Structure formats: structure tokens, C-alpha cells
């Protein structure tokens with residue numbers, strides 16, 4: 001293969017932009033090995049959740065029968081060491097990081113998932129100590145409190161990023177959703193708070209209503225390529241405007257999806273749904289298709305392609321903004337009815 005698929009992400013050199021997104025596929029070291037063999041350039045482990053860590057802290061305290069003050073201590077930033085004989089979810093997670101690090105050549109990115117800067121953030125350092133190459137912080141927050149202002153919501157994100165940043169020395173990526181009044185400004189402030197990379201975007205799972213049972217049901221529907229447009233636009237807008245690596249997630253299903261994201265300015269493209277549906281060979285196929293497309297179109301390397309159609313580099317920068325909206329609506333081929 002004569003094209004160079006290497007890319008740099010969070011200061012790490014990766015063999016291609018194909019990264020396994022946080023998902024249950026990363027729960028087992030044997031599966032991670034298979035993903036690496038098939039061509040994953042890095043893997044993000046499934047998240048360790050704030051709630052899980054705090055639950056474990058409570059269980060440990062209960063096991064130690066340490067008496068009153070449990071909640072206050074945990075809330076105040078103190079998390080106890082594990083009691084003998086008790087294997088918590090957090091400990092199993094740290095063991096997974098350690099084993100994955102030992103078993104894989106590619107970088108292993110641990111993932112921490114939460115919404116508030118509390119004692120649980122200390123697990124970021126434990127992940128670093130367990131050997132994580134980098135950390136991904138997923139802030140999955142539904143701003144449903146009508147008393148909390150947009151500024152307060154943003155402050156919550158920034159305080160959390162700053163807290164995690166001060167806990168670790170490894171590179172830190174921050175995964176967020178797109179729902180900010182000023183996405184570009186928020187992206188810049190996340191970077192100023194300590195993010196080395198942004199993972200765009202979190203996919204918020206929408207509950208559905210079951211009309212037969214009259215119940216609200218959590219319903220995970222996997223993405224399609226149609227959802228790629230949102231990260232594609234924002235990566236194109238942010239490329240060159242924030243001093244951070246850019247990772248795309250949501251809707252990465254084909255080699256064409258990955259190539260478009262790289263042209264928009266992505267350093268890596270992360271996939272969960274395509275891998276859940278098609279298995280590790282998806283990576284081998286997409287890698288080969290990317291390389292042959294690049295050869296056919298005379299591209300030597302990913303770095304050469306990267307950002308070539310970002311907003312800053314684009315011959316038509318307005319295409320990413322409102323001008324394109326009016327044009328698209330006017331040019332829509334409307335049937336005569």
C-alpha cells in the first residue's frame with residue numbers, strides 16, 4: 001500500500017484514523033485484541049460512570065461498617081480504598097485498563113463518564129496509573145432543570161474538565177453533545193479548561209413511549225450514516241479555530257464517511273454502531289477502501305488530506321453556515337402537486 005494512513009491524535013501517532021468508540025465491544029481483552037488485529041488504530045474502553053464509582057464507594061463503606069458520615073465524606077471528595085475481599089466495578093475497570101494495556105500495541109484510551117466535579121474524579125489518576133494512554137471524559141448531561149441557566153450548565157462542564165485535567169498528566173479528550181447556544185465558543189473554553197482533544201458528538205439516547213404498555217422505554221437505536229452531517233459540519237467549522245485534536249463520533253459507517261471527516265479536519269473517526277453490526281472485519285474493509293480511494297485520487301497521506309475542506313480552507317466557507325440553508329431550501333426539487 002503506497003498511501004500513508006498515519007494520523008496524529010492527542011499527541012499519539014496512530015496507524016490510521018480508525019478508532020473504536022467507547023462501547024461494550026471493549027469490555028473484554030480478547031475482543032480488543034480482535035479489533036486491533038482487524039485494524040483498530042486505538043481503542044476507547046467503555047466508560048466508568050460517576051454513579052458507579054460513588055455506588056462502589058458507598059458499598060465499601062458499608063462493608064467496613066464505618067458508620068455515619070458516608071455521604072458527606074464521599075460528596076466532599078473523599079473516596080475510600082477498597083475493603084479486603086470486595087471487588088468493585090471500579091476495580092474491575094482498572095484491571096481491564098491494565099490488561100488491555102499489556103495485551104495491545106495500540107493506544108488504550110480509558111473513559112470516564114459523569115457530570116459533576118466530585119471525589120469520583122480521582123479515578124482519572126487511577127486510570128493513568130493503570131496504564132491508560134489517554135483519557136476520554138464523556139460529559140453526558142441533560143440540562144432539564146429550568147432553574148439552571150445556560151451559563152451555569154457551561155460552568156459545570158468547565159469545572160469538571162479542569163478537575164480532571166488537574167488529576168492527570170496523560171492527554172485528555174472531552175466528549176460532549178452539540179446542544180450549546182454557541183458551540184464554537186464552548187469548544188474553545190473546553191480547550192482552555194484543559195482538553196487536548198474534543199470528541200464530537202455524544203449521541204443522546206432518546207426515550208420512547210410504548211403505546212401498548214403506556215410506559216416510557218429506554219430505547220437504544222444504532223446510528224446511520226445520515227447522522228454524520230452534524231459532526232462533519234462542526235469539525236469543519238472548528239478545524240484551525242481551536243487548538244485541539246478533533247475526533248468524530250456518530251454516524252461513521254463507511255470509508256467515504258471517514259474520508260469526508262478527515263477532509264473536514266478530523267484527526268480520527270470513531271465507530272461503535274458499524275462495529276456492533278458488522279464486527280471487527282469492518283475495520284479491515286474500511287481501511288482498504290480508504291487506501292484505494294486515496295490512491296485513485298492521488299492523495300499520498302491522511303495528513304495531506306486533513307482539513308482540506310474545513311471551513312477555513314474551503315473555497316466556499318459560507319456553505320457551512322446560513323447561506324447554504326437558504327440555497328438548499330430554494331434548490332430543493334419540489335414535486336408539482
Ligand SMILES: Cc1cc2nc3c(=O)[nH]c(=O)nc-3n(C[C@H](O)[C@H](O)[C@H](O)COP(=O)(O)O)c2cc1C
Nearest residue numbers: 021022023046047138203223249250251271272273
Ligand atoms: C451499546 C452502546 C454503548 C455505549 N457505551 C458508551 C460508553 O460507555 N461511553 C461513551 O462515551 N459512549 C458510549 N457509547 C457511545 C459511542 O461511543 C458513540 O459515541 C455513539 O454510539 C455514536 O457513534 P456510532 O454512530 O458509531 O454508534 C455507546 C454506544 C452504544 C451503541
